[in-house]
Structures are given as structure tokens and as C-alpha cells.
Amino acid sequence: MAALRLPRGLIIDMISPFTRSGGIDGRGLGKQLDRVLPHIQALFISSPYMGEGNNLGTEQREELFEKSLSVIRGRVPVFMWISRETEEKTRETLLALKKRIELQKYNGPIFWVDTPLYYHSNRGLPQHYEDMISIVKEPFILHNDPDLINPINRPFKRKNIRTAILKDLALIKGIKGLIFLGTLDRAYNYQKVARARMDFRIYDGDESHFLEHPSLSGVVSRGANLAPKAWQKITVSSLNLNGNQGDYPDYLKQVWAAGRYLNNLKELYEAYGSAVIKMVLSKMGVIEDASFDNGLKDTSGKIKDLMEKHGDYS
Amino acid sequence: MDSERQKKVSEQVKEVLKIEAQGIMDLVDRVGPEFEEAVRMILRSKGRVILTGMGKSGLVGRKISATLNSTGTPSFFMHPAEAIHGDLGMVTRDDVILSISNSGHTQEINKLLPIIKKMGAKIISFTGGLESPMARISDVVIDVGVEREACPMGLAPTASTTAVLAMGDALAVVLINLRRFSQKDYKMFHPGGSLGERLATKVKEVMFTDDNMPAVCLGSSVSDAIMEMDSKGIGATVVVDGDRRLAGILTDGDLRRALISHKDIRSLRVEDIMTPSPRTIDENLSAAEALGIMELYGITHLVILDREKRLQGVIHLHDLLGREEFRLNGGFTST
Numbered sequence: 001m002a003a004l005r006l007p008r009g010l011i012i013d014m015i016s017p018f019t020r021s022g023g024i025d026g027r028g029l030g031k032q033l034d035r036v037l038p039h040i041q042a043l044f045i046s047s048p049y050m051g052e053g054n055n056l057g058t059e060q061r062e063e064l065f066e067k068s069l070s071v072i073r074g075r076v077p078v079f080m081w082i083s084r085e086t087e088e089k090t091r092e093t094l095l096a097l098k099k100r101i102e103l104q105k106y107n108g109p110i111f112w113v114d115t116p117l118y119y120h121s122n123r124g125l126p127q128h129y130e131d132m133i134s135i136v137k138e139p140f141i142l143h144n145d146p147d148l149i150n151p152i153n154r155p156f157k158r159k160n161i162r163t164a165i166l167k168d169l170a171l172i173k174g175i176k177g178l179i180f181l182g183t184l185d186r187a188y189n190y191q192k193v194a195r196a197r198m199d200f201r202i203y204d205g206d207e208s209h210f211l212e213h214p215s216l217s218g219v220v221s222r223g224a225n226l227a228p229k230a231w232q233k234i235t236v237s238s239l240n241l242n243g244n245q246g247d248y249p250d251y252l253k254q255v256w257a258a259g260r261y262l263n264n265l266k267e268l269y270e271a272y273g274s275a276v277i278k279m280v281l282s283k284m285g286v287i288e289d290a291s292f293d294n295g296l297k298d299t300s301g302k303i304k305d306l307m308e309k310h311g312d313y314s
Numbered sequence: 315m316d317s318e319r320q321k322k323v324s325e326q327v328k329e330v331l332k333i334e335a336q337g338i339m340d341l342v343d344r345v346g347p348e349f350e351e352a353v354r355m356i357l358r359s360k361g362r363v364i365l366t367g368m369g370k371s372g373l374v375g376r377k378i379s380a381t382l383n384s385t386g387t388p389s390f391f392m393h394p395a396e397a398i399h400g401d402l403g404m405v406t407r408d409d410v411i412l413s414i415s416n417s418g419h420t421q422e423i424n425k426l427l428p429i430i431k432k433m434g435a436k437i438i439s440f441t442g443g444l445e446s447p448m449a450r451i452s453d454v455v456i457d458v459g460v461e462r463e464a465c466p467m468g469l470a471p472t473a474s475t476t477a478v479l480a481m482g483d484a485l486a487v488v489l490i491n492l493r494r495f496s497q498k499d500y501k502m503f504h505p506g507g508s509l510g511e512r513l514a515t516k517v518k519e520v521m522f523t524d525d526n527m528p529a530v531c532l533g534s535s536v537s538d539a540i541m542e543m544d545s546k547g548i549g550a551t552v553v554v555d556g557d558r559r560l561a562g563i564l565t566d567g568d569l570r571r572a573l574i575s576h577k578d579i580r581s582l583r584v585e586d587i588m589t590p591s592p593r594t595i596d597e598n599l600s601a602a603e604a605l606g607i608m609e610l611y612g613i614t615h616l617v618i619l620d621r622e623k624r625l626q627g628v629i630h631l632h633d634l635l636g637r638e639e640f641r642l643n644g645g646f647t648s649t
Contacts, residue, residue, distance in 0.1 A: 184329065187462070191461045192339070192340075195340055195344070195461075196343060198344070198457070202461060211466055212466050213463060213466070214468065215462050216442070216459065216462060216474075234468075238463065240419075241417070255467050255468070256467070256469065259466060259467045
């Protein structure tokens with residue numbers, strides 16, 4: 001476990017495609033993975049946003065995980081979201097997913113993504129993770145997302161991992177990083193307390209933050225489901241992954257144009273989340289044509305036009 | 315500008331400054347024994363600190379080099395691409411290379427460093443890519459990685475170059491203190507200071523010529539040469555033939571050695587004890603380059619010849635470094 005390090009770069013917040021009967025659309029999943037895999041550094045499955053999170057039933061989550069692993073075959077690290085409403089259920093999910101790995105004899109890198117405040121308070125978190133780490137060999141990534149915690153109706157519940165708690169958590173070797181959503185000021189504070197661990201990565205979970213002031217660990221991107229190449233271009237440029245800027249004359253112009261395109265795209269899909277992205281992907285013939293809200297037709301049409309203009313709609 | 319827009323601009327400015335400051339603060343806790351090792355390496359080195367880097371890293375490298383020079387650590391910047399096309403000749407095994415690349419994957423640098431390594435020079439890296447090819451080939455790796463850039467989409471490195479710049483300043487300051495470099499020394503070495511001015515001038519402007527130049531002819535007695543040396547006061551005299559062509563140089567050192575090996579040197583002729591074929595320099599080169607040649611060969615005088623190899627003048631180390639007054643073509647100018 002100690003040797004497993006988190007990648008820098010583009011992490012796709014992967015959609016979870018369904019068939020009309022409500023099962024996982026394995027064919028669509030495979031087609032979408034084939035489309036995005038060449039452009040990403042890691043894959044985030046069953047996330048609370050694109051991946052449908054807790055809307056997935058236990059079996060659906062396991063099926064999605066298993067089918068994804070069959071296509072990925074160790075080519076990129078997999079980030080799997082495990083959080084449930086309670087500590088017990090989260091632990092159950094973790095054990096069930098672990099069993100799936102064992103059954104598949106999967107050897108590729110896997111990281112468990114957990115939003116601790118979804119089911120736990122700040123108090124006692126380090127001990128909680130020491131316990132979790134003792135039952136699985138795969139490392140953990142923390143997920144801090146105040147908007148996800150906000151609707152949970154519990155009095156005095158904190159929406160963010162306390163900075164002092166993160167300081168302790170970052171010292172646990174089995175925790176490798178954090179997907180961060182929240183204010184930039186909080187991001188700086190987290191960065192301060194985690195800096196003692198040089199291999200601790202803090203990914204931008206907010207695409208806007210990354211497009212404005214990129215975290216040099218990388219970004220978890222929802223839009224990469226639609227425009228993986230453009231997101232890759234921006235990530236490679238922001239993280240200087242190639243060591244050099246492109247050696248063609250209009251490189252900066254291209255990066256600038258790609259950034260504007262992604263910002264425009266984001267404005268369109270942001271309000272509707274995974275539904276509108278799935279609608280566009282189904283129109284593209286990538287995933288099955290599940291039933292969608294007619295109200296999204298207008299937005300998905302705009303997205304289609306924008307993608308066509310940039311040669312992504314194919 | 316309307317107030318809404320003005321507010322947005324102010325917020326952006328503050329955000330950028332916060333990110334840049336954070337980038338530097340991130341370095342504080344990462345300073346470890348490798349920094350000390352880098353300092354030790356530079357202090358032990360008999361050569362120069364040669365900065366190298368591409369693009370913005372190169373520009374930062376030039377600034378760090380200037381700071382090192384101003385604070386008593388001989389340094390220059392070498393462009394990686396130019397180095398591969400010939401400038402590598404400037405590097406000696408005694409030098410320390412300070413290589414800058416945020417990712418550590420810069421192709422030009424990674425082509426260059428293995429060659430430098432083979433030459434035997436030591437390599438220090440300033441990089442955020444601690445497992446990069448550049449880091450792997452380096453003797454010492456200083457982590458200058460930052461967590462976030464201020465500029466969108468990597469259009470220009472911002473916080474990362476600021477962090478490198480700050481680390482470069484830290485290196486220069488530590489070296490100043492370890493060398494006990496005083497304020498007076500700084501003034502002398504600073505480009506705007508007296509020595510900076512001197513070293514920027516050309517050799518022909520600072521050399522001793524005509525009557526101010528100590529010179530004797532071949533066949534002269536050592537006694538005459540000593541009198542000439544004494545009257546001109548630069549610890550040496552040039553020896554020429556009847557056609558003013560250079561035959562040699564007689565220095566205080568030559569006299570000392572002659573005193574040890576001869577009972578009575580006054581009976582000798584200058585050609586018996588002079589150093590034939592002394593080092594020469596073109597009159598159009600800078601005083602700084604003259605200083606470099608003196609340093610390289612461990613000598614204190616250089617002779618200047620014209621195109622016909624006739625004697626033009628002579629310069630002495632003290633006139634470049636040590637005297638409170640600076641001579642311009644033999645005259646005295648207060649500095």
C-alpha cells in the first residue's frame with residue numbers, strides 16, 4: 001500500500017449509465033470508458049454527482065464497480081466512492097467492494113474515496129480511518145464537499161473537515177490525498193496543514209477553481225465526460241505535465257480557446273448535473289437512450305451545438 | 315470602471331497575491347538537509363555556480379545568477395539549448411550546475427545534464443518534480459513545488475516561479491552569511507557599486523601604458539629591472555626586444571625565486587630569470603574577463619599586445635580589485 005501513489009492530472013468524475021430497465025448499461029459504460037481512458041490519469045466511479053452516489057443501490061454500486069474494472073484492466077487508477085448514510089453501511093459497502101476485487105483478482109491500483117462527514121462527525125475521525133485501513137489494503141482519499149453535507153439535516157453538523165483534524169488525518173499513511181470542494185481560503189489552510197506529507201495530493205473537486213487557479217495535483221472533472229480531449233489539454237498545460245509548452249506557434253491561443261470552450265460548456269451542464277450530460281452522450285450514441293426529462297432538451301441541444309463547433313460531438 | 319468590475323479586479327489581485335505567498339510559505343516546512351548539502355557543495359567548489367533553465371525558469375535563473383554574483387558567489391547563466399550547441403565549453407568539472415525546471419521534464423535540460431554529469435561537475439536541481447529525470451540525475455534536489463498556480467490554464471508559471479526566485483534568494487543569503495560577506499563587500503560587488511563599474515570597463519581603459527608602464531629591454535641588468543619595477547609600483551616589469559615585441563615578464567615572484575637559486579642576482583640579466591611568454595589579453599576585452607583569466611591561471615598581471623604583437627600595456631590584479639583608487643590609462647580617478 002505504501003508504494004501506491006496518487007497520480008497528478010485529470011480525474012474524470014465518471015457518469016453511471018443505466019439501461020431503461022434500471023440496470024447498469026455495461027455496453028454504454030464500456031464505450032464511454034474507451035472514449036475517455038486515453039485522456040485521463042484516473043477515474044472516479046459512483047461519485048455523489050456524476051456517478052449518482054447514494055442514488056445507486058448497493059447491488060448497482062457493486063455491479064458498476066465490477067463492470068468498470070473489467071474494462072479498465074489496470075490501465076488507470078480507480079477512485080471508488082464508498083460513503084453511505086451511516087458508518088456501518090459505509091463499512092459494509094467497503095467490504096462488499098473489496099470482495100468484488102478479490103473475486104476478479106484485480107491487480108490494478110484502487111483508491112477508496114470517502115466523504116467522512118456524510119456519516120461521521122469530525123470527532124474521532126483519525127481513529128475511524130485507522131480502523132478502516134486495518135480492514136482493506138487499498139489506500140483512501142478523503143472527499144470534502146460542504147454542498148453535499150449541507151442538505152443533511154443534523155443540528156450543529158459541520159460541513160467541512162476541520163483543519164486541525166485534517167492535519168492528523170494527513171499523517172496517516174493509508175490516506176493519500178483529498179478531493180477538495182469549498183472556498184479557496186479553506187484550500188490554502190488545508191494545504192498548509194497537509195504540507196508535512198510531501199506525497200499528499202489535494203485535487204480540485206471544483207472545475208472553476210482549477211480553470212482559474214489550478215491545483216498542481218489535478219482536477220476531478222465532470223465535463224471530461226463530454227470533452228475529455230479539451231480537459232486533457234488544459235490539465236497538461238496547467239500541470240506542465242509534458243515539461244514544455246507546445247512548440248507550435250498558436251499553442252497559447254489553443255489553450256486559451258480550450259479553456260473558454262470548457263467554461264462555456266460548464267455553464268450549460270452545471271445546473272442540470274449528470275442528467276444533461278447523459279442526454280448528450282445518449283444522443284451521441286455512446287450510452288443507451290434512457291428516459292430523460294424533456295426539460296433538458298433545450299440545454300442538451302445547446303451543448304450539442306457547442307461540442308459540434310469544437311469537433312467533440314462524434 | 316464600474317464599482318462591480320473594480321471589486322472583481324481587486325478580488326482577483328488579492329487572490330493571486332495569496333496564492334503566490336502560499337507558494338513560498340509551502341517551501342518553509344520543506345527545507346531539509348538537502349539545502350545544507352547544496353550550500354556545502356557550492357562553498358567547496360573551486361568553480362562557478364552555473365544556472366540553467368528554459369523559458370520563465372531561465373529568466374528566474376538569470377536573476378538568481380545576478381544575485382549570486384552581487385553577493386560574492388561567481389556565477390553565470392547558461393541557456394540549455396545554447397549549451398548543447400557549444401556553450402558547454404564554459405563548464406568545468408569544478409563548477410556547480412543549478413538547474414531549474416518546475417516539472418523536471420524539460421527536454422533540453424534532460425539532454426544537457428547527463429553530459430555535465432560525465433564532465434564531473436556537480437548538479438543541484440530546483441524542481442517540483444521530485445521523481446523526474448532531472449531530479450534523478452542531480453546530486454542534490456531542492457523541492458520548490460507549489461500546490462497551486464495563480465495563472466489560469468498554465469498559460470504562464472506564476473506561483474512556481476515566485477517560489478524558485480525566493481529559494482534562489484535564500485541560497486544567496488545563506489552563502490553571504492557563511493562567507494561572512496560584509497555590507498562593504500556587497501557594495502563592491504554590486505553591479506551599481508565601484509567594482510561593478512570597474513569590471514564593466516574595457517582592458518584598454520584600465521591598462522598601464524606609455525610612461526606608466528614598467529618595461530625594460532632584453533639584456534638589461536636585473537638591477538635596472540628592479541629600479542623600473544620600484545618606480546612604477548605594480549610588482550612586475552615587462553621585457554621587450556628592440557622592436558617592442560614581448561620577450562617576457564619579470565615579477566616579484568621571479569625575483570624571489572632567483573634570490574633562492576642565485577647568490578648575487580644583481581649580476582644577472584633579465585632574460586636569465588624572467589618568465590618567457592607571459593599571458594596576454596586583447597585590449598577590447600572587459601576588465602571582468604581579465605579578472606577571470608587571472609583567476610583561472612593564478613596570476614596577477616596580464617600583458618596587452620597590439621595586432622603586430624607589439625607591447626601596448628599591462629594590467630595588475632590590484633587595480634581591478636584592491637585599491638581604493640582606480641587608474642584610468644595610468645591616471646588616478648577617485649571612486
